[in-house]
Amino acid sequence: MILIASTLFLSGFLMTGACLPLVFGKVPMNSVDGIRIKTAYRSPDSWMYVNEVGGMIFAMLRFPLMLAGAIGSLLTDREVAVLGIVAGLSTLGSLTSAVYLLIRYTNSYSLTFDQTTCKSKFS
Known part of the structure; x- marks a missing residue:
């Protein structure tokens, strides 16, 4: 059952890694990769902000999957299946x-x- 545990860990790790370009602003506006919602397409700045926050949220929520894989390597077969x-x-x-x-x-x-100046009203 080490296979299940390592699969859980690697899938969480790879999904977290896939979010990192979004977090660091390396994904330009496109129709294939990134968080593709209406608000993101308003301007290049809104694309970067939405993808940065979305990437952080999705990366943080993959941590339990990696944790389950790490814990699963210490458990018995039946416990890993339940995990x-x-x-x-x-x-x-x-x-x-x-x-x-x-x-x-x-x-x-x-x-x-502010859509006219492409700046936050708080800055």
């Missing part, structure tokens, strides 16, 4: 919460972002 199911369900739950947090952020972001 795999729990990790899968927690991944679905964290994905749901990540989408909710991102939508909530973008709604508040659109209220504080």
Whole structure:
């Protein structure tokens, strides 16, 4: 069952790694990669802000998957199978919460972002 534990860890690690270009602003505005929602396409600045926050949220919520994989390497076969199911369900739950947090952020972001000057109203 070390295979299940290592799969959990590696999938969490790879998904976190896939979020890092978003966090560091390395993904230009496009229609293929990144957080593709209406608010993100308003300007290049809004694209960067939305993708930075979205990347951070999705990367942080992949940590439990890596933790489950690390813990799973210390458990018996039956415990790892249960841990795999729990990790899968927690991944679905964290994905749901990540989408909710991102939508909530973008709604508040659109209220504080001046579209004419492309600057935050708070800066």
